[in-house]
Amino acid sequence: MKITLAYGGGGEETNKLIHDLFYKNFSNPVLESAEDAAVVEMNGKTAFTTDSFTVSPIFFNGGNIGKLAIAGTCNDIAMMGAKPEYITCGFMIEEGLEFGELEEIVKTMAKELEKAGAKIVAGDTKVVPAGSVDKIFINTSGIGTVIKPGISAHNLKKGDVVIVSRDIGRHGTVVMAHRYEVETDIESDCKVLWEEVETLINAGIDIKAMRDATRGGLSAVLNEWADASGVGIEISEEKLPISDEVIGLCEIFGFEPMDLANEGTFVVAVDAKDAEKAEEILKKFNSSASIIGEVTDDRKVVLTSPWGSKRYIELPKGELLPRIC
Amino acid sequence: MKITLAYGGGGEETNKLIHDLFYKNFSNPVLESAEDAAVVEMNGKTAFTTDSFTVSPIFFNGGNIGKLAIAGTCNDIAMMGAKPEYITCGFMIEEGLEFGELEEIVKTMAKELEKAGAKIVAGDTKVVPAGSVDKIFINTSGIGTVIKPGISAHNLKKGDVVIVSRDIGRHGTVVMAHRYEVETDIESDCKVLWEEVETLINAGIDIKAMRDATRGGLSAVLNEWADASGVGIEISEEKLPISDEVIGLCEIFGFEPMDLANEGTFVVAVDAKDAEKAEEILKKFNSSASIIGEVTDDRKVVLTSPWGSKRYIELPKGELLPRIC
Amino acid sequence: MSDLTLKDLYFKFRDPTAMKTLAELIRKEAKGLKEPMRVMEICGGHTHTIMKYGIKQLLPENIEFIHGPGCPVCVMPKERIDHAIELAKQDGVILATLGDMIRVPGSKSSLAKVRAEGADVRPLHSTLDVLKIAKENPDKKVVFFAIGFETTTPMTAALMERAFKEGIKNIYYHINHVLVPPPMRAIMDSGEAKINAFIGPSHVSVIIGAKSYQFLVDSYNTPVVVAGFEPVDVMESILMLVRQKLKGEPKVEIQYKRATTWDGNVLAQKMIDKYMDVRDTFRWRGLGDIPKSALKLRDEYAEFDAEKVFADILPNEPIDDHKLCICGQILRGLANPTDCKVFGTACTPSSPLGSCMVSDEGACNAYYRYAR
Amino acid sequence: MSDLTLKDLYFKFRDPTAMKTLAELIRKEAKGLKEPMRVMEICGGHTHTIMKYGIKQLLPENIEFIHGPGCPVCVMPKERIDHAIELAKQDGVILATLGDMIRVPGSKSSLAKVRAEGADVRPLHSTLDVLKIAKENPDKKVVFFAIGFETTTPMTAALMERAFKEGIKNIYYHINHVLVPPPMRAIMDSGEAKINAFIGPSHVSVIIGAKSYQFLVDSYNTPVVVAGFEPVDVMESILMLVRQKLKGEPKVEIQYKRATTWDGNVLAQKMIDKYMDVRDTFRWRGLGDIPKSALKLRDEYAEFDAEKVFADILPNEPIDDHKLCICGQILRGLANPTDCKVFGTACTPSSPLGSCMVSDEGACNAYYRYAR
Amino acid sequence: MCLAIPSKVLSIDENNIAEVDTLGVKRQVSLDLIQEEVKPGDYVLIHVGYAMGKIDEKEALESIEVYKMLAEAAMEDDFAIDPEKLVNEDGPLLYKPEEEENKQ
Amino acid sequence: MCLAIPSKVLSIDENNIAEVDTLGVKRQVSLDLIQEEVKPGDYVLIHVGYAMGKIDEKEALESIEVYKMLAEAAMEDDFAIDPEKLVNEDGPLLYKPEEEENKQ
Ligand code: SF4
Ligand code: SF4
Ligand SMILES: [Mg+2]
Ligand SMILES: [Mg+2]
Ligand SMILES: [Mg+2]
Ligand SMILES: [Mg+2]
Ligand SMILES: [Mg+2]
Ligand SMILES: [Mg+2]
Ligand SMILES: [Mg+2]
Ligand SMILES: [Mg+2]
């Protein structure tokens, strides 16, 4: 069965889709009250974020667009030291999408929500004519109460230690492999990270900044931090966890692993005194977690090679295109 | 200048777009802190909603997709008796969109936000290859503190009076006229409605339910209400405000004005004692505001003709297609 | 007399006082009827007006409506709907047709569904758009799936005229135009429906003229009033039928004088005749084979006749209706939608079992929308 | 000796201890050099390795790098970039080219920009994809904008071989293949750059063989080491050059023995020769006209030669570089990117003024990314 | 397919395409199917992009006049209408003898 | 255009297309430009969809062996390396006389 335009008319078919698919899988009283807006109780500092997911392919090794949509938004909330609580979800669907594909996406979302301990409380569904969107886009927005305040990209100080929660570049590798028609068994890192974050907070780690290294990869996070805090960051190439397949894909297409997107990998800057404890905690979730460097005062992001050469890491530029040169 | 894929890479160009266009127009400290999530202070019952805007054409008589995106989400919040406060905004842009068009959309959004007294505190921008989206989609989500609690589609009781805030069907008319290549000077009703709602609340009107009559039109709102509250609603055809052009378009294409979308028109159900006062208040904002009917107990939505015949009003069905029969 | 305004043409014919007055007159005068008046409105447009404006609710019990086979979508047999679907599925074909066709279910699919699967289907509002589509897609075959009674047929002919004049060679015509008088005759001949008065179509009559219904008077002694499509038009026509009944002199009268004449639009008739001639027979959904009841392209245009050009991919086995569907009886005036066991349950406008539920003009659809 | 693994081929040639040891050896031995060693790495791939792995930082002050004209994108004059853009803009044309070309600015636009405006531009990773695109779009003209040094040229020839074998007629070839030895000779003849050692290209040499650099020894008395593209390869090659210098006997040596031979890939050379011959002259960006320095399609394939088929829409006026851009001097070995006034300010990889800033292999780009 | 819409002709171009107005909605239709002269200000019936017939203004106004008289009579009697009172100079309202003449 | 990637041949089909592996990433490349026999297990250099040359395993292993010896020498002396000590049976490491022979 394919989704037709009738499902986006706002009438009977739209209601059917909402009830039989969305309410059934995302079931909770706030959502099912079907008001113009969900009404929830919030008290105090509240993290609020949004992301749109336009990934192609919509199904990939290690996940699908629905898993991304939940992980992405929950992670942005978690990165502020907040617990992901309430999520909204906007589906933009191309006429002709297989109902079964949508159903699989929705079921995956429900599973991820459970892991995050979050609920979808409001939604919106649009069906647009063939050619007006590529299969499906999903927007999720979310709110959550800040558990540990003061985490910020502006907080880095010289001497803070930078830790990455696992090996980098997996999601970008999976997507690029699909786009440029090479095969690999590697899975996207796509994952809700609240559990990791909550454990760090509960362990009393003095977290300065956290950021999930999504689009733009680790390079973007480090440059954004350096810029926001007016500091430098020095990373050791030897310590950067990268899997062989990610290196392989980068060799083939001329990419940098640090520029590739991640969807379940975050970078955390902690006070030096807590660095090893934080690394140890993260290693329990993924053994490749690693201290990769520290904050300096020279306002540049620098990568040090194993033989001591240094080079700058820039914010990635332009469209990521395979190069031959 | 056209938007290229480079603007969606998450790197330097994306940052440029964010700073030079979004921060400049949506300027506020929370947004500019550029964290993974905005952190705002919320206390008590909070309305939370989302909508994706996929309208074609993106510019139309009386507005553009940006105006819609702000009005739509602010209105959904307002409909719960809540003040629209913080908005997130996700742009999904087709490679090749004119920068000037995006700029105009953004400026319109800024103007509408000001009217609503709301702020964009978080955003996301994706640029996708030509053909992956039709020019631009925008998702907005929003939160706001509930000022008057207890407004709900589940609250209607027999005898409550139903009022529409202005003449119906304008936005749908403008969009359909464009889609099927006929001309009309009529303008979309697209508008932020918080001022109207705030005035009703401040006047102490006993509001039972409110809903903006967007996709699916007045027919959808009335049917959803009847369904949620287990009541009937009887509307008088004579009292329904409809402009000539909307009737003209409906004659041509065989549509029903009540099925057409509105983007700045809401329906409010009030206790009978407050009905005339509420109508009077709404007439100050738009002289076509009108009491159109009342709540009954027969679980159907019924339209009474001026000569006393009754017919059912159904939830609109399927895609809205022009008919010749 | 003041000047006519455009608004008058709409709102004066929906005037509440006129409606109430006519209702009162009909109620009074109908008391004199010797037997119940069973009025068939031939045209689906009138079915729509009757349901939408609640006209039945204004009439006394001895005036009854029987809904005629006047919806061209409803009378198309499934195998021809399948033609549209098959044609749309062909590579390199753009299927253009009137919006009403998009949702109609054929035997396995619908145009809406194959469009969702990637077929290029263009819902038209104006036949002239076919020219535009053909010019913009010179490397495609544009199939115009032409459907409709005599109201719509001249526009297909006029489209051909213009296409040929402009030398456009990539439009193929799939002609499903049907005629109003033959099914009337078939229904009256069967005698089952016990119809004793007719409301004649509005716009079909603008083309073919009121004279086309004289046979109903001559052969079946049944009065006909050609009625406009607004509610006041229909009420006035009912009153005129009542008065004919009371007088006992059946004839063809025109209530819709502002647009209909005795002879119709002669230019349009000639245009049709230039491009089309009558089929020996045509299978109507619910009514079966009716001789000389539909049109086809003249043989000289065979190279543009989609039925011929695409003959090898077009299924031709007759396909019957869903077992539970009584559309056939409804179309023959033998049953009302509410007599159908699945009406409003298994069969609704969003998942129709039969064709009368699909088109907004179909009797079941109109009943569902306005009068369950 | 244990078996070779794929990982060895990468990581053993990036081995930190080997790097440090070689650095130490070079530092020690280079003390004996009588004059500073000015090494030109001919190939942009080596520029990239040198910058990315910080090799300069490991070398003593008396060893200097001069970046050669070894990036095929950087040496293309703007009028030829404009060809690609004009071709992409044609209706019915799909322009296929290697990913590196997409962002390169021509005189007014770039392929990325015209693609945003609706042109069908396909960034390729494999030349074989051109066959697929051509087969999937039989009604389109697929123009393969072929660019690259001798490394890439055989793949264009092999593509033509396969296309002809499969009878594919809708691929047109726009040949921009350039040759490595002629600009080397031009630079040495001008004498400005004062180069006294060469690192020979890795992959160009796989095709043309190390023998192709013997003229640098014979005519200019300058040592050449054909080096692999990994950092250890480059370090070892530097050491080999230092030792040649110390010994005073310039010759062509091969460090990259695991992939390069004296004669090169003879089959690839034949394949090139079958489809292409040498142009009388070709204008290099920054270097000007160099005789016999580039290839073109043989006349017998004129009907597939995009330069001929689309001749009337292709601009041919030479277009000079931005006034402030010193790419020309950089390509001639006379300046370093940091000598340019607008380097890193008005000229950055996201809005490049000159071609050396565009390609990842370009000297300015590499400097910007790794060593500002 | 019987939805046809009364519209007013605004202008006519050299290809016999008219711009027509339907309660404030304007569109292009072909006049190729109309034999009589059509001029701006005329009313036509529109169907799938074509004018299919002109509207006879006199007949329309007559009908409207009759409905007006009906309404007046109804108002007087509070809808207890006496059909016998509904006459004008041509005979009883709504049932005028001239219909007979048309048939030949 | 000089990015060429060492890869391992996994299989070869009847059209002379090989599946190759690059650190876990697999893709199809043409062997049309290689004269020598290529078999699964061989290493090739890949460029824009073609194998452009075979990798000489013996040479590669020899280089690796030299680097290993270098590393060992370095470890011993804590990088205070004496070039004179870096020799094997062929003479000084990293500078082997056999290059001379190739030239003819
Ligand atoms: S309700 Fe449906 S099944 Fe029944 S007669 Fe009507 S169309 Fe046929
Ligand atoms: S920095 Fe830019 S302008 Fe300067 S030489 Fe390099 S490419 Fe040319
Ligand atoms: Mg709403
Ligand atoms: Mg976000
Ligand atoms: Mg995010
Ligand atoms: Mg919504
Ligand atoms: Mg698509
Ligand atoms: Mg983030
Ligand atoms: Mg909403
Ligand atoms: Mg809304």
Ligand SMILES: [Mg+2]
């Ligand atoms: Mg984001």
Ligand SMILES: [Mg+2]
């Ligand atoms: Mg588009």
